[in-house]
Amino acid sequence: MQSFRQHTGQAVPLDRVNVDTDQIIPKQFLKSIRRTGFGDYLFDAWRFLDEGDLGMTPNERAINHDFVLNAPQFQGASILLARDNFGCGSSREHAVWALQEYGFQVVIAPSFADIFYGNCFKNGLLPIVLEENIIQELFQLAVDGLELTVDLEAQTVRLADGTAHGFDIAPGLKEKMLSGMDDIAMTLAGREQIEHFEAGHRESQPWLFSRI
Amino acid sequence: MSGQTLYDKVWNAHHVGTRADGNDLIYIDLQLLHEVTSPQAFEGLSIHDRPLWRRDANLATPDHNVPTVNRAQGLDGITDSIALEQVVTLDENCKRFDVEQFDILDERQGIVHVVGPEQGATLPGMTIVCGDSHTSTHGAFAALAQGVGTSEVEHVMATQCLVQNKAKNFAVNVSGFLPVGVYAKDLILAVIGRLGTAGATGHTIEYRGTAVTALSMEGRMTLCNMSIEAGARAGMVAVDETTLAYIKDRPFSPRADMWDQAEAYWRTLHSDDDAAYDMTLDLVAEDVVPQVTWGTSPEMVAGIDASVPDPAQMSDPVQREATEHALKYMDLEPGTPITDIPLDRVFIGSCTNARIEDLRAAAAMVKGKQVAPSIKEALIVPGSGLVKRQAEDEGLADIFRSAGFQWRDAGCSMCLAMNPDKVPPGEHCASTSNRNFEGRQGHASRTHLVSPATAAAAAVNGGFVDVRGWH
Incomplete structure (x- = not known):
């Protein structure tokens, strides 16, 4: 996983609550057995007017010019401003892969759904929770173009005029993002601890170990 | 100090410890696998040359993209070549990693969340994961069952653990009894209508009360299944006679002395009388209408x-x-x-x-x-x-x-x-x-x-x- 320390980029406002992972990456694209190739289909049913399928490229699609991600001023945006409960629904990690591949490095919302939030940290996409009123302010500013600098170490989102909004993040998750260390390697570093637990677990609930 | 909730008990029984970065590790007893969210995880194991930590803690079946006609033709009945590749990949991965699979021609094949309980692979007090958000279904058996992303699928394959921080406790209390013509599905939709789709985010829901205990295991599964639609990663119901009667003599459930030992433990899987919840929702079953x-x-x-x-x-x-x-x-x-x-x-x-x-x-x-x-x-x-x-x-x-x-x-x-x-x-x-x-x-x-x-x-x-x- 890539580590995340600091990022400066343009914000694009996606003004909808409860954006579910079926919208972020529709199911027809989950048939791929790879981790890549999803960026072209991010928000597929909103970005395009025609029905998409794996293998299609954006230049052969009917663009929905009313959708904010297609507006000329937001091309190249790398910070997604979202509303409450972003990423709800299906556990598909493809949603995070699609956001990253499209070019997003940060998602800022008043709240996230649990599974999506966890999936972000497995891939180096930084989800930031800010208070509703601050988000509202950022939404208004973003319409005219808004550059933000996200500093994970300092836990701040900074505007070009120097205004900074602090955000909370669990220390363990912050550490994981900063280090970018392989999650499995980190867990396996404590292999003895798992083996010790497992031996005790086998003793107390042997029926859990009786399958052939 | 107040007593423990059902969730507290199952969490504590699986808490391995704290990792170097401060995140908790919990041990996973069963991982259910299907064709859509597992291929990248198996591939990850291969790339890093890592073995499965415990092959007998995994069970697979294709369900998401299999056609529902021409089943007797097996793989030949799959006309979508990309879907076929996924189902074939699951077959190959299960063979390669020696994971038990009910394949497309097996009569036991089906939706993972139907198959697990039906086989007795889902047991009370277990921790269960699957790369599917409706894994919460298995909570009907007082299991802590959660949907996970593909990276977590791979992590559990390689370490038998999930990196996770503990959720809060949410009690949904349903008094009375559901009227005739009103079902568990109506009840859970009514609960979601009250809570909203993010109402239980960060919590594990425990469904309690006479209307819940009166439900069959099928009804309880319907209830727990849609916990994620209220934002909760897991939903649970305590063990009672209905639970035990359902599990008894299923193909994977314990036998003889092992059953007695398991049953004694399973009977402790309910919240203590003085357990405290972070949030509660009270409903009267008689007020619920078809939704x-x-x-x-x-x-x-x-x-x-x-x-x-x-x-x-x-x-x-x-x-x-x-x-x-x-x-x-x-x-x-x-x-x-x-x-x-x-x-x-x-x-x-x-x-x-x-x-x-x-x-x-x-x-x-x-x-x-x-x-x-x-x-x-x-x-x-x-x-x-x-x-x-x-x-x-x-x-x-x-x-x-x-x-x-x-x-x-x-x-x-x-x-x-x-x-x-x-x-x-x-x-x-x-x-x-x-x-x-x-x-x-x-x-x-x-x-x-x-x-x-x-x-x-x-x-x-x-x-x-x-x-x-x-x-």
């Missing part, structure tokens, strides 16, 4: 006797905007009675409602009747090959077929339309599944979530009808 969703989020739900809401009367601008957007997508006018919503298709199936009890409830509405001519397609997709056979043995399949329903083979089917079973653009579908998101059942499809009885009655009636006293 129908009218919008594009499960929280957009109303009673069968109500009407589609009017966004103009909503004071919260965010809620108003979301409602306007949903009604436009659904092509519904504010104030339309639920019973006047047009209907094109009916789907009875999914991990929420494709068990034998669901099919019995649907058949009871259909017996001796015909699907209305205005309904273009009515599908019954049993949750597993074994459910299918049982329904055939009980005569349910004949009831459905002679009424004009299509009787299909097991899989996720039209719940998420990854296989050929889709709702065409613009059409309305009464569905016993769990999500009414935009495009969920097919591009531009319009979904109305209901119980199996309501779906079946709607098929016959040609529109939604109150099944309380309907015959």
Whole structure:
């Protein structure tokens, strides 16, 4: 996983609550057995007017010019401003892969759904929770173009005029993002601890170990 | 100090310790695998040359994109070459890593969340994960069962642990008893209607009260299944005689002395009397009526006797905007009675409602009747090959077929339309599944979530009808 320390980029406002992972990456694209190739289909049913399928490229699609991600001023945006409960629904990690591949490095919302939030940290996409009123302010500013600098170490989102909004993040998750260390390697570093637990677990609930 | 909740107990019994970065590790007893979210995880193991930590803690079956026709042809019956590659990849991975799989030709194949309990692979007090958000289903057995992403699937494969921080406790207390014609599906939709789709985010829900303990295991699974639709990663119900009776003598459940030892432990899997919850919701079962969703989020739900809401009367601008957007997508006018919503298709199936009890409830509405001519397609997709056979043995399949329903083979089917079973653009579908998101059942499809009885009655009636006293 890539580590995340600091990022400066343009914000694009996606003004909808409860954006579910079926919208972020529709199911027809989950048939791929790879981790890549999803960026072209991010928000597929909103970005395009025609029905998409794996293998299609954006230049052969009917663009929905009313959708904010297609507006000329937001091309190249790398910070997604979202509303409450972003990423709800299906556990598909493809949603995070699609956001990253499209070019997003940060998602800022008043709240996230649990599974999506966890999936972000497995891939180096930084989800930031800010208070509703601050988000509202950022939404208004973003319409005219808004550059933000996200500093994970300092836990701040900074505007070009120097205004900074602090955000909370669990220390363990912050550490994981900063280090970018392989999650499995980190867990396996404590292999003895798992083996010790497992031996005790086998003793107390042997029926859990009786399958052939 | 107050006592422990059921969730606290299962969490504590699996808490391995704290990792160097401060995150908790919990041990996972069972991982269920399917073709869609596992290939990248198996690939990850291969790339890093890591073995499965415990092969006997995994069980696989293809479900998401398998066709529900031509099952006897096995892999040759899959016409979509990309879907075929995924199913074949699961076959190959299971062989390579020696994981037990019920493959496409196995009668035990089915939706993972139907198969696990049916086989007794799901047991009380377990921790269970699957790369599917409806893994919460297994919480009906007092298991801590959660949906995970593909990276977590790989992590559990390699370490038998999940990196996780503990959630808070949420009690949903349902007093009284559900009236005749009102089912677990109606209850959970009513709960989601009250909580909203993010109401239980960061929490594990425990369903409690007389109306919950009166439910069969099938009903409890329906309840726990949709916990994620209220934002909770897991939902749970305490162990009682109903739980134990269901598990006894299932193929994977413990036998003889081992059963006695397990049973003694399982009987402790309930919240202590003095356990404290971070949040609670109290409902009276007698107040719950049959539910129908009218919008594009499960929280957009109303009673069968109500009407589609009017966004103009909503004071919260965010809620108003979301409602306007949903009604436009659904092509519904504010104030339309639920019973006047047009209907094109009916789907009875999914991990929420494709068990034998669901099919019995649907058949009871259909017996001796015909699907209305205005309904273009009515599908019954049993949750597993074994459910299918049982329904055939009980005569349910004949009831459905002679009424004009299509009787299909097991899989996720039209719940998420990854296989050929889709709702065409613009059409309305009464569905016993769990999500009414935009495009969920097919591009531009319009979904109305209901119980199996309501779906079946709607098929016959040609529109939604109150099944309380309907015959």
